[in-house]
Amino acid sequence: xxxxxxxxxxxxxxxxxxxxxxxxxxxxxxxxxxxxxxxxxxxxxxxxxxxxxxxxxxxxxxxxxxxxxxxxxxxxxxxxxxxxxxxxxxxxxxxxxxxxxxxxxxxxxxxxx
Numbered sequence: 289x290x291x292x293x294x295x296x297x298x299x300x301x302x303x304x305x306x307x308x309x310x311x312x313x314x315x316x317x318x319x320x321x322x323x324x325x326x327x328x329x330x331x332x333x334x335x336x337x338x339x340x341x342x343x344x345x346x347x348x349x350x351x352x353x354x355x356x357x358x359x360x361x362x363x364x365x366x367x368x369x370x371x372x373x374x375x376x377x378x379x380x381x382x383x384x385x386x387x388x389x390x391x392x393x394x395x396x397x398x399x400x401x
Contacts, residue, residue: 289384290358294349296369296377304368311364319348
């Protein structure tokens with residue numbers, strides 16, 4: 289079992305979701321996030337004051353998958369999120385030691401689905 293965490297551009301969320309659905313990956317958590325990487329933010333002038341904005345809007349996806357779904361989940365995220373520009377995002381794949389479905393008490397692979 290793996291936990292896949294991806295940070296992507298907010299405007300690419302629908303494309304990523306569609307790519308995941310095409311690969312039969314339906315379960316995910318989506319949250320708004322702020323962060324910066326190579327983009328390093330930008331400068332904005334507000335009422336004559338120069339403001340440095342270095343935390344940019346991102347979307348965080350968390351997807352728990354069984355081992356046989358890892359590659360196609362990562363491929364789908366890359367296919368949906370890639371624009372070729374700086375700031376497309378990052379994907380982290382981590383080992384998941386256990387998963388428990390609260391409703392039924394199932395554990396491990398069966399709990400992920």
